[in-house]
Amino acid sequence: MKFKVFRDWLQQTIYKIINPIVHGMIKIGITPNFITTTGLILNIVAACIFLYAGMKGERGDFYYIGWGGGIILFAGLFDMMDGQVARIGKMSSTFGALYDSVLDRYSELTVFFGICFYLINQGYVISSIVAFIALIGSLMVSYVRARAEGLGLECKVGFMQRPERVVLTGLGALCCGIFAPMMENNETFEPIMIFVIPLLIVAIFSNITAFARLNHCRKLLSSKSNE
Numbered sequence: 001m002k003f004k005v006f007r008d009w010l011q012q013t014i015y016k017i018i019n020p021i022v023h024g025m026i027k028i029g030i031t032p033n034f035i036t037t038t039g040l041i042l043n044i045v046a047a048c049i050f051l052y053a054g055m056k057g058e059r060g061d062f063y064y065i066g067w068g069g070g071i072i073l074f075a076g077l078f079d080m081m082d083g084q085v086a087r088i089g090k091m092s093s094t095f096g097a098l099y100d101s102v103l104d105r106y107s108e109l110t111v112f113f114g115i116c117f118y119l120i121n122q123g124y125v126i127s128s129i130v131a132f133i134a135l136i137g138s139l140m141v142s143y144v145r146a147r148a149e150g151l152g153l154e155c156k157v158g159f160m161q162r163p164e165r166v167v168l169t170g171l172g173a174l175c176c177g178i179f180a181p182m183m184e185n186n187e188t189f190e191p192i193m194i195f196v197i198p199l200l201i202v203a204i205f206s207n208i209t210a211f212a213r214l215n216h217c218r219k220l221l222s223s224k225s226n227e
Contacts, residue, residue: 007159007163007164011080011163014080015080015084018077018080018081018084019084019088021081022081022084022085022088022089023088025081025085026085026088026089030085031085031091032082032083032085032086032089032091032092032096032100033082033096033099035078035081035082035085036078036079036082036096036099036100036103037103038078039075039076039078039079039082039103039107040103040106040107040110042071042074042075042078043071043072043075043106043107043108043110043111044107044110045071046068046069046071046072046075046111046114047068047110047111047113047114047115048114049064049067049068049071049114050064050065050068050111050114050115050117050118051114051117051118052064053065053068053118053122054114054117054118054119054120054121054122055121057118057122059122059123060184060191062176062177062180062181062191062192062195063177063181064118064177065118065173065176065177065180065195066173066174066175066176066177066178067177068114068115068173068177069169069170069171069172069173069174069175069176069177069195070170070173070174070177071170072111072166072169072170072173073166073167073170073171073174075107075166076163076166076167076170079104079107079162079163079166080163082100083100101142101146104142104162105139105142108135108138108139108162108165109135109139111169112131112132112134112135112138115128115131115169115173115199116128116131116132116135119131119196122192124192124196127192127196127199130196130199130200130203131196131199131203133203133207134165134169134199134200134202134203134206136207137160137202137203137204137205137206137207137209137210138162138165138202138206140206140207140210141158141160141161141162141206141209141210141213142162143210144210144213144214144217145213148213148217151217151221153217153220153221155213155216155217157209157212157213157216158208158209158210158212158213159205159209160202160205160206160208160209161209164202165202165206168198168199168201168202169198169199169202171198172194172195172196172197172198172199173195175194175195176191176192176194176195179191179194180192180194180195
């Protein structure tokens, strides 16, 4: 409950910061779908940076990871702004909600593909498995909710939702790019772990969230059948 309160407070704080930008976008006629598409493009750019780093970068060169993380976080702002533009500008639509959900999945798939590619190419095989498990959990969190809503059930339980996943992934990559070069001569701690530990958190708790949602739906369906 405390986490939810903090999450809601943080979300509202970010909304207060970006709302002037949102109002400006509405005034010049920018649509929610345009913002959603821009967010996808930014995530593709982030993925391309990871791909380039995997192909051309050297092991231990974390410069590209930092840039990738920064772009992921920047793209996350667009993920928040599209909903705000839709609500404040009274441009909400059923297709818009579907479009947003579909492009969010494309964004996650693209980014995690880039991350996995980078980790494998740089020889971080176990870390790449962690990233892949994080991808599975991320998709299943969204899938369980979508499937539940298709059955007429509300399913928003669990805390490892998309905003948390974006922040952990992006911030982990950004911090890795900033701090890992300072730890090159550290023999007790592998600098890439600055990036991998947040991915591990996503991997664990996204899958826990997916199963928590599944269990939540089971309880709802059981209570309905007993009525």
